Amino acid sequence: MSDNSNLIQLANQARQHAYAPYSNYRVGAALRTKSGRIFTGVNVENAAYPTTMCAERVAIYKAVSEGEREFDVLALVTDNGGSPCGGCRQVLAEFGLETRILIADGEGRLLQETTVAALLPGAFTPIQMGIRGNGENG
Numbered sequence: 001m002s003d004n005s006n007l008i009q010l011a012n013q014a015r016q017h018a019y020a021p022y023s024n025y026r027v028g029a030a031l032r033t034k035s036g037r038i039f040t041g042v043n044v045e046n047a048a049y050p051t052t053m054c055a056e057r058v059a060i061y062k063a064v065s066e067g068e069r070e071f072d073v074l075a076l077v078t079d080n081g082g083s084p085c086g087g088c089r090q091v092l093a094e095f096g097l098e099t100r101i102l103i104a105d106g107e108g109r110l111l112q113e114t115t116v117a118a119l120l121p122g123a124f125t126p127i128q129m130g131i132r133g134n135g136e137n138g
């Protein structure tokens with residue numbers, strides 16, 4: 001099994017823990033860092049809708065909270081191969097435009113392989129704020 005299909009499988013497996021009682025749109029993400037660690041995430045909805053959080057950001061925030069800021073690839077699985085929302089594209093851009101994105105459906109089929117740079121052209125990044133990516137100064 002390739003690294004890509006393994007990551008997609010992990011994202012798909014994570015979906016069973018999605019908390020999506022309102023939309024029933026179950027999303028799973030699996031993020032592999034450059035150091036080789038993998039963090040999964042699911043969407044977590046809320047009765048107060050705007051406080052809902054996406055699977056991609058859950059995975060990213062888990063990684064950052066454990067000291068990881070350099071990402072290799074994120075696999076995203078939904079029933080119909082949905083793409084990351086604008087908010088998640090912006091959060092991904094914070095940690096590198098070169099991060100690869102694998103978009104797959106609920107059968108585990110890879111529908112699209114792309115990058116953050118392609119998903120968010122003209123991204124506002126840490127460079128505009130006077131720092132490099134990953135929170136480094138200078």
Ligand SMILES: [Zn+2]
Pocket residue numbers: 054055056057084085086087088089
């Ligand atoms: Zn999102």
